[in-house]
Amino acid sequence: MIEYDTFFLGEPEAVLQDEVTEIVIRDLSPGRRKYRAAYAEVRLSSDPDKYADRLWPRLGRGQWLGIPWSVEVIREVNKIPEAWR
Amino acid sequence: MANKYYKDNREFIKGLDEAGLLVTVEQEVDWDMEMGAIVRRVCEMKGPSPYFKSIKEYEGFEALGAPLATYPKLALALGLPPDASIPEIGRVYTERTNGAPIQPVVVERDAAPCKQNIITGDDVDLFDLPAPMVHDGDGGRYLATWHMVVSREPDSGDVNWGMYRQMVFDEKTMTGPVLPFSDMGKMFYNKYVPRNQPMPFATVIGMDPLSGIAACAPSPIPEDQFTGMMMGEPVELVKCETNDLLVPASAEIIIEGEVLPGINMLEAPFGEYTGYRTSPREPRAVYRVHAITYRDRPIVAVSNMGIPTDEGQLLRSFSLGLEMEKLLRSQGIPITGVYMLPESTHHLVVVGTKPAYSGIASQIAQLVFGSKLGPWFHQVIVVDQTVDIYNVNEVIHAFSTRCDPARDIHIYRESAGTPLNPYASPADRKVGRGSKVLFDCLFPLDWSRADTPILVSFNTVYPQDIQDRVLAQWTNYGFSE
Ligand SMILES: Cc1cc2nc3c(=O)[nH]c(=O)nc-3n(C[C@H](O)[C@H](O)[C@H](O)COP(=O)(O)O)c2cc1C
Numbered sequence: 001m002i003e004y005d006t007f008f009l010g011e012p013e014a015v016l017q018d019e020v021t022e023i024v025i026r027d028l029s030p031g032r033r034k035y036r037a038a039y040a041e042v043r044l045s046s047d048p049d050k051y052a053d054r055l056w057p058r059l060g061r062g063q064w065l066g067i068p069w070s071v072e073v074i075r076e077v078n079k080i081p082e083a084w085r
Numbered sequence: 086m087a088n089k090y091y092k093d094n095r096e097f098i099k100g101l102d103e104a105g106l107l108v109t110v111e112q113e114v115d116w117d118m119e120m121g122a123i124v125r126r127v128c129e130m131k132g133p134s135p136y137f138k139s140i141k142e143y144e145g146f147e148a149l150g151a152p153l154a155t156y157p158k159l160a161l162a163l164g165l166p167p168d169a170s171i172p173e174i175g176r177v178y179t180e181r182t183n184g185a186p187i188q189p190v191v192v193e194r195d196a197a198p199c200k201q202n203i204i205t206g207d208d209v210d211l212f213d214l215p216a217p218m219v220h221d222g223d224g225g226r227y228l229a230t231w232h233m234v235v236s237r238e239p240d241s242g243d244v245n246w247g248m249y250r251q252m253v254f255d256e257k258t259m260t261g262p263v264l265p266f267s268d269m270g271k272m273f274y275n276k277y278v279p280r281n282q283p284m285p286f287a288t289v290i291g292m293d294p295l296s297g298i299a300a301c302a303p304s305p306i307p308e309d310q311f312t313g314m315m316m317g318e319p320v321e322l323v324k325c326e327t328n329d330l331l332v333p334a335s336a337e338i339i340i341e342g343e344v345l346p347g348i349n350m351l352e353a354p355f356g357e358y359t360g361y362r363t364s365p366r367e368p369r370a371v372y373r374v375h376a377i378t379y380r381d382r383p384i385v386a387v388s389n390m391g392i393p394t395d396e397g398q399l400l401r402s403f404s405l406g407l408e409m410e411k412l413l414r415s416q417g418i419p420i421t422g423v424y425m426l427p428e429s430t431h432h433l434v435v436v437g438t439k440p441a442y443s444g445i446a447s448q449i450a451q452l453v454f455g456s457k458l459g460p461w462f463h464q465v466i467v468v469d470q471t472v473d474i475y476n477v478n479e480v481i482h483a484f485s486t487r488c489d490p491a492r493d494i495h496i497y498r499e500s501a502g503t504p505l506n507p508y509a510s511p512a513d514r515k516v517g518r519g520s521k522v523l524f525d526c527l528f529p530l531d532w533s534r535a536d537t538p539i540l541v542s543f544n545t546v547y548p549q550d551i552q553d554r555v556l557a558q559w560t561n562y563g564f565s566e
Pocket of ligand 1: 231248249262263266269304
């Protein structure tokens with residue numbers, strides 16, 4: 001299981017669950033790459049056991065909610081236009 | 086003739102050590118919040134700079150925390166004794182930066198320590214640098230907290246060095262706010278973005294202290310020349326590997342790349358200089374990295390924004406106040422001095438004046454709010470020459486006794502502000518709008534002399550001979566000095 005966190009920019013109740021949605025996740029795996037961010041297409045759920053990986057929500061000013069969600073990362077999305085990579 | 090100054094970060098570290106302003110931390114510290122927490126505590130205690138010799142997972146890297154967050158460290162950077170008074174530090178800064186600009190010199194690559202290690206292309210990986218997680222809850226690891234970003238105006242060729250925070254997003258990408266009224270913001274949004282042209286940048290980490298002071302000063306003189314003026318001789322620069330920008334040759338780390346037009350990616354939140362995490366996580370400028378060069382055993386600089394006092398609060402207050410003083414004097418306004426309080430997170434400025442005519446306080450406020458510096462602060466207190474502007478007790482006394490709430494508080498609505506202002510409404514923050522206020526603490530000139538209250542203090546209500554006698558006899562009365 002990989003642990004990620006994410007920042008909900010609005011209220012957690014407004015977050016779209018179980019549908020493919022694009023968010024920014026941060027990888028919390030220990031080591032030099034900890035906190036690497038990525039835009040990703042995901043499915044997420046407030047049910048901590050629904051998907052394989054763990055997602056820890058934060059609010060927009062960094063507040064840690066301490067309630068685990070779960071996430072399925074479908075694919076990373078590279079936002080940088082091809083010419084400038 | 087050259088002034089006394091420190092040519093690079095390492096000489097400055099030695100200077101801090103010799104002055105008793107450094108603590109060398111030999112034991113390993115974690116880049117993930119531990120280093121940040123130490124620096125934060127140091128800032129709150131106005132303590133010595135921690136020099137971290139060993140960073141977890143980053144063998145071969147070192148870090149310097151809170152390099153310039155106190156007046157003694159600032160005095161030292163300017164070649165003065167650490168106990169120099171604030172007005173003395175200000176006087177030296179103003180004197181040195183009022184002369185003719187000094188052009189930089191370009192040195193060969195072989196003579197530039199920052200070229201000891203060069204990484205380009207696919208090998209570039211920002212996670213190879215020990216970017217700290219400065220505060221718990223920040224949007225990412227901030228590599229650039231005490232640094233400078235070099236860029237160039239594409240038409241005039243004017244160079245800008247400025248501090249614009251940068252968060253590590255992924256291996257080759259950093260994101261950060263470039264406020265539209267800053268020098269780099271004007272260049273990027275007015276020139277590069279309309280042409281859909283990436284803007285070359287170079288982030289300099291671990292530069293000599295005077296270059297850092299220049300980069301966060303709001304002076305109209307290009308910062309490379311401004312640094313030379315403070316040094317009293319040219320600053321030495323070297324050309325980047327992947328663009329034509331010039332960077333200080335002896336800096337610890339250089340990150341080269343391009344700021345991309347037409348695309349924004351998420352940055353923040355971040356513990357900011359106001360002492361809060363205010364500006365939201367939102368799409369901000371994207372820095373794409375093409376090369377990293379660094380000295381052997383590079384020393385990363387770590388500033389920690391939060392409640393006073395951090396580098397931004399101290400140095401921005403210092404330089405904003407002194408640039409304001411230059412502006413007011415250049416307009417012939419009879420001021421006695423300007424002091425911006427670092428504790429106000431450079432939001433409050435005290436201006437001393439000889440009240441020569443009615444309305445002078447409004448004139449002062451309108452000038453400084455209307456200047457380039459305006460967006461960064463919103464409170465002006467104008468006092469007369471009897472008040473020591475550096476003495477908070479005297480300023481509070483004048484404010485509490487001379488400022489009539491109905492007559493002397495002037496509010497300027499819908500002015501330019503920043504998204505970082507904690508007191509602004511979420512809507513105002515979004516567009517960088519804010520109100521300003523003048524506290525006029527001058528007794529009106531149209532009051533008769535007989536009606537004007539007299540300040541009752543040792544210095545003002547006794548004849549000079551009595552003051553002299555009391556001072557001369559002070560210890561004889563039984564008091565200590
Ligand atoms: C530590 C520090 C971090 C800063 N971060 C930013 C930033 O992220 N974005 C920004 O627009 N200004 C930032 N500022 C303010 C700019 O540095 C400042 O406007 C600039 O260096 C000098 O002003 P000018 O470019 O308008 O002449 C920061 C200042 C300091 C001291």
